[in-house]
Structure formats: structure tokens, C-alpha cells
Amino acid sequence: MCQSEVPDTRLGLNSPDLLVREAFLMAYDYIEYVTTGGAEGPVCPAPSACAAALRFAGDELLTRFPIFFRRWPRIFQDVTEETACPVLMGILDEHFSPTVSGGRRRELAWSAVLSVYVLAGQMAVHCRERGMEVVLPQLKECVGAYVERVICPEIRDKGGWSGFVSRFGKKQDLESQVKKACCWTLLALAIGIVSYVLWKRAA
Numbered sequence: 716m717c718q719s720e721v722p723d724t725r726l727g728l729n730s731p732d733l734l735v736r737e738a739f740l741m742a743y744d745y746i747e748y749v750t751t752g753g754a755e756g757p758v759c760p761a762p763s764a765c766a767a768a769l770r771f772a773g774d775e776l777l778t779r780f781p782i783f784f785r786r787w788p789r790i791f792q793d794v795t796e797e798t799a800c801p802v803l804m805g806i807l808d809e810h811f812s813p814t815v816s817g818g819r820r821r822e823l824a825w826s827a828v829l830s831v832y833v834l835a836g837q838m839a840v841h842c843r844e845r846g847m848e849v850v851l852p853q854l855k856e857c858v859g860a861y862v863e864r865v866i867c868p869e870i871r872d873k874g875g876w877s878g879f880v881s882r883f884g885k886k887q888d889l890e891s892q893v894k895k896a897c898c899w900t901l902l903a904l905a906i907g908i909v910s911y912v913l914w915k916r917a918a
Contacts, residue, residue, distance in 0.1 A: 742856075743859070745770065823873075825883065828862075835858040
């Protein structure tokens, strides 16, 4: 089972390492999000900017490229409560490990990080639809542990999770950006006018 594969010293959501804590938070939030209906379900606010970016990017990926995900139910069809975590870890090791032939490291793309979470989400949805809700907490822990072990060292070299948010966070449309710029301009202008009036009165 997954729990035996995870070192007892790992703290997960309570880790003092912010990078690791975010990795687990994203795993917990995203699996909870997709197994309760995603954007169509009772959506609670994302607990962090990274989790929000993951939700948004995951929805976009599933909407734009649904054909890519149609094969996963066939791959998952023989999964049981006992094998869910090992099967998921095996798929992740095979497809998303940031190594190439010869054991050399390759630069980890943010899209690969996204794929790890989205694939885990699809496994979680599969398990829930087949009455294996009991495995969901284990999947959250397994994914968090995988990201901590394999991906966090790469992310640390990238300077943290901010690049993930920049790459996948929901972009504001042009109209809202213009409105925001106008508001800040008007605020600066108002402050300037008030300051000038107060300076004139004091003169």
C-alpha cells in the first residue's frame, strides 16, 4: 500500500518546507476538486495561488484535449483499492520522471508537473466512480510524496512554485486589465490632487 512506501518522517501538509507543503496542498485540493465535480460542482475557493492555477489549467487541459484522456479508463480498469497507488506511481515513473536514457537529468517542464496532478486526478475520479472512495486519501498522499521526491528538487532549482502560477494561472482579459490600470491611474491622480491642495493650504 501507499502508506508503506512513504517514509514516516515525511510531514506532508505539515512540512516546514514551504515547497513541499505546497506540493501536498495542491494534491489534496486538486483531487478533492475533481472528485466533487470540478467547476460544475460545489466549488470552494482554492487554498493557494498554485492550487487555483492547477484547477484552472486542469480544466483547460481536459476541455481542450479530451481525446488524450479517453485512454486512461482502459488503463485504470483493473485497478483495485490495493493497487491504485502502486499503479499510479508506476505510470508516473514511466512517463513523467525528469530523467532520460542513461540516467541523465533533463529540465523539467511545467507542463509535466501539471500532467502529474491531472493524471492523479483522473485516477481519483475513476476510483470514486467505481465506489473506491476509501483510496482517495491514499492517492492524495502518494501524489504529494511523488512530487516531493521527484519534482520538488527541480522546482527548487527553478526558484519555487511562482513559475507554475505564471505559466498556468488564469489570465485576466484585456478589458479587466485596462479597468485595473485606469483605476490605479485615477487613484494616483486623486492622491496627487489631494497632496497639492494640502500643500497649497499649508503654504
